[in-house]
Structure formats: C-alpha cells, structure tokens
Amino acid sequence: xxxxxxxxxxxxxxxxxxxxxxxxxxxxxxxxxxxxxxxxxxxxxxxxxxxxxxxxxxxxxxxxxxxxxxxxxxxxxxxxxxxxxxxxxxxxxxxxxxxxxxxxxxxxxxxxxxxxxxxxxxxxxxxxxxxxxxxxxxxxxxxxxxxxxxxxxxxxxxxxxxxxxxxxxxxxxxxxxxxxxxxx
Amino acid sequence: xxxxxxxxxxxxxxxxxxxxxxxxxxxxxxxxxxxxxxxxxxxxxxxxxxxxxxxxxxxxxxxxxxxxxxxxxxxxxxxxxxxxxxxxxxxxxxxxxxxxxxxxxxxxxxxxxxxxxxxxxxxxxxxxxxxxxxxxxxxxxxxxxxxxxxxxxxxxxxxxxxxxxxxxxxxxxxxxxxxxxxxxxxxxxxxxxxxxxxxxxxxxxxxxxxxxxxxxxxxxxxxxxxxxxxxxxxxxxxxxxxxxxxxxxxxxxxxxxxxxxxxxxxxxxxxxxxxxxxxxxxxxxxxxxxxxxxxxxxxxxxxxxxxxxxxxxxxxxxxxxxxxxxxxxxxxxxxxxxxxxxxxxxxxxxxxxxxxxxxxxxxxxxxxxxxxxxxxxxxxxxxxxxxxxxxxxxxxxxxxxxxxxxxxxxxxxxxxxxxxxxxxxxxxxxxxxxxxxxxxxxxxxxxxxxxxxxxxxxxxxxxxxxxxxxxxxxxxxxxxxxxxxxxxxxxxxxxxxxxxxxxxxxxxxxxxxxxxxxxxxxxxxxxxxxxxxxxxxxxxxxxxxxxxxxxxxxxxxxxxxxxxxxxxxxxxxxxxxxxxxxxxxxxxxxxxxxxxxxxxxxxxxxxxxxxxxxxxxxxxxxxxxxxxxxxxxxxxxxxxxxxxxxxxxxxxxxxxxxxxxxxxxxxxxxxxxxxxxxxxxxxxxxxx
Numbered sequence: 001x002x003x004x005x006x007x008x009x010x011x012x013x014x015x016x017x018x019x020x021x022x023x024x025x026x027x028x029x030x031x032x033x034x035x036x037x038x039x040x041x042x043x044x045x046x047x048x049x050x051x052x053x054x055x056x057x058x059x060x061x062x063x064x065x066x067x068x069x070x071x072x073x074x075x076x077x078x079x080x081x082x083x084x085x086x087x088x089x090x091x092x093x094x095x096x097x098x099x100x101x102x103x104x105x106x107x108x109x110x111x112x113x114x115x116x117x118x119x120x121x122x123x124x125x126x127x128x129x130x131x132x133x134x135x136x137x138x139x140x141x142x143x144x145x146x147x148x149x150x151x152x153x154x155x156x157x158x159x160x161x162x163x164x165x166x167x168x169x170x171x172x173x174x175x176x177x178x179x180x181x182x183x184x
Numbered sequence: 185x186x187x188x189x190x191x192x193x194x195x196x197x198x199x200x201x202x203x204x205x206x207x208x209x210x211x212x213x214x215x216x217x218x219x220x221x222x223x224x225x226x227x228x229x230x231x232x233x234x235x236x237x238x239x240x241x242x243x244x245x246x247x248x249x250x251x252x253x254x255x256x257x258x259x260x261x262x263x264x265x266x267x268x269x270x271x272x273x274x275x276x277x278x279x280x281x282x283x284x285x286x287x288x289x290x291x292x293x294x295x296x297x298x299x300x301x302x303x304x305x306x307x308x309x310x311x312x313x314x315x316x317x318x319x320x321x322x323x324x325x326x327x328x329x330x331x332x333x334x335x336x337x338x339x340x341x342x343x344x345x346x347x348x349x350x351x352x353x354x355x356x357x358x359x360x361x362x363x364x365x366x367x368x369x370x371x372x373x374x375x376x377x378x379x380x381x382x383x384x385x386x387x388x389x390x391x392x393x394x395x396x397x398x399x400x401x402x403x404x405x406x407x408x409x410x411x412x413x414x415x416x417x418x419x420x421x422x423x424x425x426x427x428x429x430x431x432x433x434x435x436x437x438x439x440x441x442x443x444x445x446x447x448x449x450x451x452x453x454x455x456x457x458x459x460x461x462x463x464x465x466x467x468x469x470x471x472x473x474x475x476x477x478x479x480x481x482x483x484x485x486x487x488x489x490x491x492x493x494x495x496x497x498x499x500x501x502x503x504x505x506x507x508x509x510x511x512x513x514x515x516x517x518x519x520x521x522x523x524x525x526x527x528x529x530x531x532x533x534x535x536x537x538x539x540x541x542x543x544x545x546x547x548x549x550x551x552x553x554x555x556x557x558x559x560x561x562x563x564x565x566x567x568x569x570x571x572x573x574x575x576x577x578x579x580x581x582x583x584x585x586x587x588x589x590x591x592x593x594x595x596x597x598x599x600x601x602x603x604x605x606x607x608x609x610x611x612x613x614x615x616x617x618x619x620x621x622x623x624x625x626x627x628x629x630x631x632x633x634x635x636x637x638x639x640x641x642x643x644x645x646x647x648x649x650x651x652x653x654x655x656x657x658x659x660x661x662x663x664x665x666x667x668x669x670x671x672x673x674x675x676x677x678x679x680x681x682x683x684x685x686x687x688x689x690x691x692x693x694x695x696x697x698x699x700x701x702x703x704x705x706x707x708x709x710x711x712x713x714x715x716x717x718x719x720x721x722x723x724x725x726x727x728x729x730x731x732x733x734x735x736x737x738x739x740x741x742x743x744x745x746x747x748x749x750x751x752x753x754x755x756x757x758x759x760x761x762x763x764x765x766x767x768x769x770x771x772x773x774x775x776x777x778x779x780x781x782x783x784x785x786x787x788x789x790x791x792x793x794x795x796x797x798x799x800x801x802x803x804x805x806x807x808x809x810x811x812x813x814x815x816x817x818x819x820x821x822x823x824x825x826x827x828x829x830x831x832x833x834x835x836x837x838x839x840x841x842x843x844x845x846x847x848x849x850x851x852x853x854x855x856x857x858x859x860x861x862x863x864x865x866x867x868x869x870x871x872x
Contacts, residue, residue, distance in 0.1 A: 031243075165418070
C-alpha cells in the first residue's frame with residue numbers, strides 16, 4: 001500500500017509556486033452582511049420601516065460583485081440591502097455602513113470620516129489606526145484569518161450600537177490576545 | 185419549542201390540488217411585482233457557481249475561514265467528526281450542497297443521492313428505495329450509516345433505512361456528506377460501507393419566510409412553508425410545514441403505490457454566551473404509502489393485498505456545544521425518536537433514546553485528539569400476522585460505544601497520520617473493536633494523496649437473531665420458503681484497503697479518484713434446514729449463517745469543470761465488482777448480492793446560467809444491469825429550467841426520467857415493485 005502511494009506520489013508533478021486563492025474580500029463582504037445584521041441604527045436613519053439598508057463603498061471597489069450578490073440574495077430583517085459605489089462628490093451620509101478601503105488616500109479617508117461625524121453611519125475600514133482616526137470598525141488579517149477590531153465609544157459617537165454577537169466575538173479575541181487594543 | 189405551527193399550512197389534498205399550483209404562481213407573481221420597486225434594476229453578472237457563499241456564514245464561521253487557501257476546500261465534518269475540508273480528508277468524500285439539490289430538481293433525499301459517486305440508488309416503488317454504497321444493495325441494505333443532523337436513522341430491526349420516512353425541507357439543507365468506505369472509527373457499527381450525513385442549516389441562516397409549492401403528473405402536489413425568526417439577539421428559530429403527494433409508479437396491474445406525507449417541525453439555536461450554543465430541534469410526520477404485498481394464504485398459497493402503510497413518527501433533539509478555543513470544543517447531544525408503521529401484516533412501534541458526547545482537544549503540539557462516547561437504547565413492540573411474519577416478543581436493545589482518534593501532523597502542511605479506534609458493546613455479539621489508520625499527503629496545496637486501512641463490522645440486527653417470514657414459492661405442492669433468525673449469527677467483518685488522489689488542476693478544473701478493496705469475512709449466507717411437511721404443505725426453512733466470504737473492488741472518479749463563469753459541468757463514474765464465495769451447502773441465492781448492484785454507473789450534470797436570472801440544468805444518468813434480479817441497464821435524463829424574475833421569487837420547470845415512459849430500477853421482495861415513470865413538474869419558490 002505504501003509502495004503504491006509513493007509510486008503515485010512520485011509521478012505527481014511538482015508545482016513549486018502553485019497559485020493560491022485569496023478570499024480576503026469575499027470574506028470581508030460576508031462580514032459586512034453580518035455586521036449589518038448585528039448593528040442597531042436609530043429609526044431616524046431610515047425613511048420608513050421598509051427602507052433599504054445602504055452599504056456604501058468609497059474608492060476602488062475591491063469586492064467585485066460580492067456585495068451586489070449579497071444585496072440580491074439577502075435582507076436585514078425586513079429591509080433590503082442596497083449597495084452604493086460612491087464617487088468623490090457623492091454624499092456619504094446617505095449610507096448606513098461606509099466602507100473606506102485601502103485604496104482611499106489618507107486625506108480622502110480623513111475627509112470621509114469627518115463628513116459623517118455624528119451621523120448614524122458605521123465606518124468600516126481596513127487600515128491600521130483607522131479606529132484611532134475616528135473609524136468604528138476595522139478589519140485586519142492575522143494568521144490567515146480575517147478579524148476585526150471595533151470601538152463602542154466611536155459607535156456611540158456615531159449614534160449606532162453593536163449587538164452582542166459582535167461584542168462577544170471581540171471579547172473572545174481580546175481574551176485570546178488577537179485584539180490587543182484595550183477599550184474602555 | 186413552538187411547534188403548533190403548521191397544520192394550517194399543510195395543503196389539503198384532493199381535487200383542489202392542481203388549482204393550488206396555479207394559485208401559488210399568481211399570488212407569488214403579484215408579490216414579486218410589488219417588491220420589484222426596491223429590487224433596483226441590478227444588472228450584475230451572475231456569480232460563478234463554484235464560488236463559496238460567504239454571506240451564508242455566520243460571524244463564528246467567518247472568523248475561521250482561511251484567507252489564502254489551497255483550492256480543494258469544501259467543508260466536511262463527517263470524516264473525522266470535526267470540520268475539515270475535502271482536500272484534507274483522508275477518505276472518499278463527496279459533498280452535495282443545498283444549491284446542487286436545488287439545481288438537480290430532486291424532490292427527495294434518495295433522488296439527491298443519485299448525484300454522488302459510488303452510491304447505488306434504485307427505486308423499488310413510489311415510496312421504497314434500495315440504497316447502498318459500494319454494493320450489497322437491497323431494500324434492506326444493512327451496511328450503511330445514515331444521519332440527519334446528528335440523529336442516526338437506520339433501524340436496528342434490519343440494520344437499514346426506511347427511506348420513506350426520512351425527509352427534510354430540501355431548501356434548508358446545508359449539505360449532504362457522502363463518505364464511501366468504512367467510517368466506523370468515529371461513527372459506529374453500521375458505517376461498514378459508507379456514511380451519509382445530512383446536515384441542515386442553522387436557524388440563523390434560514391430567517392424569513394419561504395413558501396414553495398407546485399405539482400405535476402408524478403409529483404402530484406407539494407407545498408412547503410418555513411418561517412425563521414429571532415427571539416432577542418442570541419436566539420434564532422425556524423418552523424416549517426411540508427406536504428407532498430406522489431403518484432403511483434407504473435405496473436401492468438395498476439398497483440396503487442402512491443405516497444402522501446405531511447411533516448412539520450422546527451429548530452431553535454440559542455447562544456447564551458459567546459462560547460455556548462444550544463440547539464433544540466424536532467420533527468413530526470404522518471402519512472400513507474401505498475403498496476401491494478404478497479402474503480401466504482391458506483386457500484390458494486398466496487394472495488396479493490393492496491395496502492396503505494400508515495407511517496407516523498417524530499423526534500426531539502437537544503445539543504449543547506461549547507467552544508473552548510480554536511483547537512478545542514465539546515458537544516453533548518441527546519435525542520428521542522419514535523417511529524410507528526402499520527400495514528396489513530405488520531405493526532411496529534419503536535422508541536429510541538440516544539446520548540452522545542464528543543470532545544476535541546490538542547494533545548501536544550502535533551496531535552489533534554478527539555474522543556467520545558455514546559449510549560443508545562431502543563425498544564420495539566410488534567403486532568404481526570404470525571402466518572406471514574414474526575419477530576418474537578418486543579425487545580430492548582442497548583448499545584454502548586466509545587471512540588478515540590488522533591490526527592498527528594507529521595510535517596506541517598505536508599504529511600498527516602490519523603489513528604483511531606471505535607469500541608462498542610452490543611446485545612448480540614458483545615464487545616467489538618474497529619481500528620483504522622489513515623495517511624494523508626499534500627505535496628502541494630492543490631494535490632492530496634490519501635490511503636487507509638480500516639476494520640469494520642456489521643453487527644447483527646434484530647432480524648438476524650429472531651425472525652420468521654414465510655414466502656410462498658409454489659402452488660403444487662403448496663411450498664413456502666421460511667426465513668428464520670439464528671441466535672448464533674455473528675458480526676460480518678471486513679478489512680478495507682483504500683487509496684485516493686485529488687487534484688485541483690487549474691482554478692476551473694478539479695478531479696478526484698478513489699480505489700477500494702474491502703475484504704469481507706463471515707458474510708450472510710442462508711443455510712437450508714430440514715424441511716417441515718405438515719401435509720399437504722411443504723416448508724423449506726433457512727437460517728442466516730456467517731458462511732460466506734467475499735471481496736469487492738472498484739474505482740470512483742469525479743471531475744468538475746467550470747467552463748465559463750456561467751457554465752459548469754461535472755461527471756462521476758463508478759465501477760464496482762463484487763465477488764462472493766458461499767460455502768458448499770448454503771442456499772442457492774446466497775451469492776445474489778453479486779448481481780444486485782450495477783458494475784458501471786455514470787452521472788453527468790451541466791449547470792448553465794443562461795442569463796443572470798435564468799438557469800438551465802441537464803442531468804444524464806446511466807446505470808448498468810442488475811443481473812440477479814433481471815433489471816436491464818438504463819439511460820435517463822432530467823432537465824430543469826429555472827427563472828428568477830426578482831430577488832424573492834423563483835419559478836422552475838423540471839422534467840425527470842425523460843428518456844422512457846417507464847423504467848424498472850429494482851424489484852420488490854415482500855411487495856411488488858413498480859417502475860419509475862416520466863414526470864414533469866413546476867415549482868414556485870417565494871422567499872422573503
């Protein structure tokens with residue numbers, strides 16, 4: 001049996017630098033949907049009970065069609081999901097979640113954060129120090145897994161509230177030393 | 185759990201049925217136009233079918249997904265009782281996803297299983313199937329373990345599955361894992377030739393309303409209603425009701441084997457803390473399945489009886505899982521299952537209680553250890569016509585089991601060794617040990633080679649030890665074959681040698697091959713006993729003995745190719761050779777198992793997205809002849825056309841078994857079989 005195994009193995013072509021699949025953004029898209037599910041916005045953030053939940057993306061769209069696919073298939077409670085790819089002149093306060101990606105230049109990032117300050121917009125980023133700069137939630141990749149850090153303080157400032165599944169997960173990551181920033 | 189739900193959702197039968205379908209279409213179209221406004225005209229291209237749907241994962245699952253992965257990455261948990269991937273499984277695994285079931289047009293679990301390589305699925309009549317893996321097929325096939333959400337559904341009566349009471353809401357299926365070969369190490373005694381593990385979605389992933397219904401000439405009418413909601417932030421639930429009415433199969437004598445079932449149930453997932461999940465789920469079903477039975481008769485030796493078998497049952501399951509860390513968790517599960525079936529010659533009530541515990545922990549830097557124990561208690565009560573069938577007085581069966589398995593990383597990302605053993609104590613043969621050794625080698629992230637040697641046993645079932653069944657075989661003189669039980673019957677044994685290779689050749693093409701050679705000992709052969717002749721009747725008794733050996737060998741090959749982002753084809757080929765060697769003096773039919781499973785089987789599927797809202801699927805299936813029961817080979821085809829006019833609505837038309845007006849797949853044993861007919865049905869699914 002072992003002999004056969006080795007015989008088969010030796011015939012297998014060696015693929016030194018075989019291409020790997022990177023799923024960072026599909027995973028982040030999945031998280032965005034979960035984050036939408038587990039965040040409370042004030043009623044005033046929506047025109048009515050059935051109004052769409054709007055996820056905005058500024059800068060280049062790294063998600064491909066993933067977010068559109070989510071919008072097509074999913075809802076948050078009874079609300080449909082709408083995806084907006086914002087151009088520089090668009091008003092970011094119309095969104096409930098604003099994704100500020102790596103491609104957004106630091107000055108544009110600061111401007112976006114400033115534009116939605118005090119409005120019920122959940123600011124999601126993926127750059128170091130995003131939360132310190134005023135963001136609400138920030139993705140990072142650690143040990144081949146996508147994780148996030150979040151700030152309840154910043155969320156409060158924006159007028160949104162995280163539900164317990166998000167907070168619990170972060171608490172566990174903090175306990176495990178995955179998230180190190182301490183939150184008061 | 186709130187289970188009052190659904191009586192109102194169950195669609196009443198009769199003449200209204202065909203109108204029901206039309207009504208559902210109209211209602212759904214109205215709802216669709218109403219929700220068109222906020223659907224926004226989104227013209228994005230369809231996402232390739234092979235891409236994982238991360239939006240269907242919850243937070244917990246997302247946090248465990250690897251960012252950079254080798255391509256062989258379909259999640260399975262059956263192989264080692266913990267979540268792993270196909271590429272890292274040292275076993276022959278095939279995963280049928282919920283989406284594959286939807287696109288195949290399958291309306292039942294047996295139909296869905298036709299997609300898997302190495303699985304023999306043959307319909308006996310409208311509600312009966314013969315299903316096995318790697319041979320030994322019959323209605324009472326006894327070498328397969330089938331589980332639905334952790335609940336074992338084979339009956340200790342004969343060690344097989346009553347497929348006509350196993351059902352779920354197909355839209356709620358997360359995946360069906362099909363493991364060919366012995367999975368006995370971690371799953372138990374009946375996992376001799378394979379394990380089928382049906383896993384439904386978490387309640388959090390089935391939120392909202394789902395209404396689906398339709399009908400056709402064979403699928404005369406069906407309807408499903410499911411509602412998923414939330415109780416606070418930590419608790420999700422779903423409740424469902426389901427009904428179907430299937431037409432009779434083809435027979436020259438017009439046998440009424442039509443089949444009607446109602447079923448309702450639900451599931452509740454509660455996550456009281458970050459690391460604990462409590463799941464409570466349950467089902468109740470009640471229905472009738474027509475059949476024509478052949479029973480002994482004092483006057484004319486045998487007569488046929490038109491029967492409507494009454495099937496009632498239910499189950500409640502409670503599972504508590506705790507996650508200690510990424511490498512460690514435990515789960516404690518309890519369930520109660522009740523089945524009742526009643527027909528002219530047989531009444532059976534069975535109560536089963538089962539408790540199961542498993543614990544995974546890292547044991548040293550390179551060892552991933554999993555261990556567990558279980559206890560099952562099953563009691564039956566029979567009410568039979570002893571002239572035909574007798575099981576003796578009701579009996580209680582106890583089964584104790586324990587397992588331990590260690591996955592050893594010999595070289596990180598390269599070489600793994602899995603050692604395991606299952607220990608069990610049953611009422612018939614006492615203590616049994618079933619060890620296995622598996623090696624996995626992943627030379628590159630896109631390739632894996634595995635090999636396994638395992639021992640498994642098929643412990644005796646109740647009918648092997650205590651049984652009496654008279655089959656009329658000739659009129660002059662009146663002669664009966666009487667199959668009896670044998671208290672000295674021992675476990676059937678096998679040692680299986682397996683070898684497999686998987687490769688993700690390119691991003692769009694992957695293939696998988698598995699070779700197997702199980703060596704069987706102490707297989708069932710029937711031994712004729714001294715004839716009994718109270719004149720004028722002649723009775724030929726036979727008892728099961730372990731006087732047969734055998735070996736099977738074969739190969740299973742699957743491939744999947746994403747030709748374009750919108751077009752995917754997949755194919756499976758299975759070859760199987762069975763050789764049985766009964767000792768001299770055993771009954772003539774002992775080696776019939778050689779010719780009851782097809783030598784060659786081919787399955788081909790093409791899934792084509794015609795436009796972003798339109799799908800076209802083609803399934804072609806070839807099954808070789810079954811020489812022992814004179815079933816000729818056949819080729820058949822299913823087609824499906826699906827249209828999604830808006831986000832919430834899907835309409836599909838499915839044609840099944842299109843190449844022949846009727847097709848024989850298997851024959852009956854105690855009942856007369858019928859043939860599968862060409863069928864067309866329409867289905868409307870509305871999800872909000």
